[in-house]
Amino acid sequence: MTGAMSRRDFLLAGGGGVAVGLCGATVAHTVAHAVGHDGPSTVDVGFCTDMTVHHVQALAMCQRVLGRDTGDPVQAAAAEVLQTQAIEIGMMRAWLTDWGESTATPETSMAWMTGGAHGGEPGEGIPTAEMPGLATESEMRALGLAEGWAQGRMWLELMRAHHVGGVAMAEAAIEMAHTDKVRRIAQVQVDVQTYEIGQYDLLLSTDYAV
Helix, strand or coil, X not given: CCCCCXXXXXXXXXXXXXXXXXXXXXXXXXXXXXXXXCCCCHHHHHHHHHHHHHHHHHHHHHHHHCXXXXXXXXXXXXXXXXXXXXXXXXXXXHXXXXXXXXXXXCCEECHHHCCCHHHCCCCCCEEHHHCCCCCCHHHHHHHHHCCHHHHHHHHHHHHXXXXXXXXXXXXHHHHHCCCHHHHHHHHHHHHHHHHHHHHHHHHHXXXXXX
16 A cells, blocks of 8 residues: 555545644544534534444454554555544544543444434434444454454455445535534545545455455
């Protein structure tokens, strides 16, 4: 992935609170006060809660392959996802804290996508473990047990599916969220993860082809 635009490049291009967030969760907490004066809707809260859970699994997937013999492309891709999604988790948790909302993992997710727009009542939602793109427990175990470039290919396949689910969530937030900073980070996530899906597809068809 040498020479390709990284997630950090997209974050820096995002402007405002997203760019400052690269300095870490502490600075992101300050940004939460500086950007977006209007209060959050159920969509803003629901998206930040659910995307945080989504990102946490992405970090776990990266931790299973980093330092392993998966090939340099996967090592670089996993390191990039680990660093930048950790930053985004810090930002979204800081916003939730500022809004007086819980940062705990909910039992039910995605209710904001089926309702809650413009301050309306949220929908029923689905079990958190069934959020689009999340790997199953058996898939996570298999990823940890795999070896070599086979593990690298599995990581690309699972992270690709993970990104597809994340993009769908972020696209909904762009349309429905109330605060500028949530719409902004959602747009960054759409741009970055769509780009990375293309990079994963390329690797799966070349270096990691069966």
